[in-house]
Amino acid sequence: MKASSSRAFLQRQLRSLVKRGGVSAADASGSYAVQHLPEWMAKRSFDFDRWRRLWVERNPRNDRADLARLVMFLENVRQIEEEGIAGSVAELGVYRGTTAKLLHELLPGRRLWLFDTFEGFDSRDLAHERKAGDFRFDDTSLEAVLRYVGASVDVRACKGRFPDTATSVPPGETFALVHLDADLYKPTAEALAFFYPKLVPGGLLILHDYGSGAWPGIAQAVDAFFADKPESLVRIPDKSGTAILRRSKRAAI
Ligand SMILES: C[S@@+](CC[C@H](N)C(=O)[O-])C[C@H]1O[C@@H](n2cnc3c(N)ncnc32)[C@H](O)[C@@H]1O
Structure with a gap:
């Protein structure tokens, strides 16, 4: 055996040992859920580390x-790309741009x-909440987000209270993926009414915090809106109880 191939063999053995030992130790501690990547993402040809770094930064x-949640975005994007689901991407609730940057890099x-x-x-939205949490998300700015996400011609940032800013969207615009992450009942209810009819057949509506219990207005707005719609929600086992809805392939828009 050549020196380089025996080194590679030893490295593989060591990695496998650490993996098995690490999983057992974490499992025994009772405090970690050890997650395995979906097999296609674990392949060398897919640079998962690049996305993980972006997620963490x-x-x-x-x-x-x-x-x-990161893996969910990767899977969602893979699905609409593979199935040729055309349309724009939208996010309500950008804050400092973590998920916006990820979406822009994934769907350039x-x-x-x-x-x-x-x-x-906005205080008018907070007036509809039974209890306002400690977060305000005011330590950000449009300029800083654009610097981070990248101010390309494809990025249309609309600053202001939604739905007032929805007037920037031209009437014919349609969406393949919409991510709602505004935490509060009022903007979520407004966004559902605005985006759902513009979601293309097979398009994805990603509803962050639906099942977390931290922001009860989300489930309230979502359940009321979808009570008379043909589609149903699928819950994702991420930290904040994201739910996803896929627009019916028979939908007429
Ligand atoms: C949880 S943060 C979004 C987090 C973001 N997706 C990320 O990746 O970090 C919620 C954001 O929703 C925004 N928001 C809430 N209500 C809004 C409204 N009516 N119009 C516009 N933005 C709103 C807040 O300003 C805040 O930045």
Whole structure:
């Protein structure tokens, strides 16, 4: 055996040992859920580390380990690309741009609409909440987000309170993927009414915080809106209880 191939063999053995030992130790501690990547992402030909680094670099500390959510975005994007689902991408609730940047990097050729006050929650929206949490999300700015996400011609950032800013979207615009992450009942209810009819057949609506219980207004708005719609939600086992809805392939838009 050549020196290089025996070194590679030893490295593989060592990696496997660490993996098996690490999983057992974490499992025995009872405090970790050890997650395996989907097999296609674990292949050498897929650079998962690149996406993991992007995920970690701006995410708040308590969200960095939520790899299930990152993997969900990777799977969603793969699905609409493979199935040729055309349309723009939109996000309501951008804050400092973590998920916006990820979406822009994952779907570089698509128009990306970003809606946020870029100054935190609006007090008129907070008036509809039973209890307002500690977060305000006001430590950001449009300029800083554009620098981070990349101010390409495809990025359309709409600063202000949604739905006031929805007037920037031309009437014929349609969406393949919409990510709602505004935390509050009012903007979520408004966004559902605005985006659902513009979601193309097979398009994805990603509803962050649906099942977390941290922001009860989300489930309230979503359940009321979809009560008379043909589609149903699928819950994702990530940290914040994301739910996904896929627009019916028979939908007429
Ligand atoms: C949880 S943060 C978004 C997090 C972001 N997706 C990320 O990756 O870090 C929620 C954001 O929703 C925005 N937001 C809430 N209500 C809004 C409204 N009516 N109009 C515009 N933005 C709103 C807040 O300003 C805040 O930045």
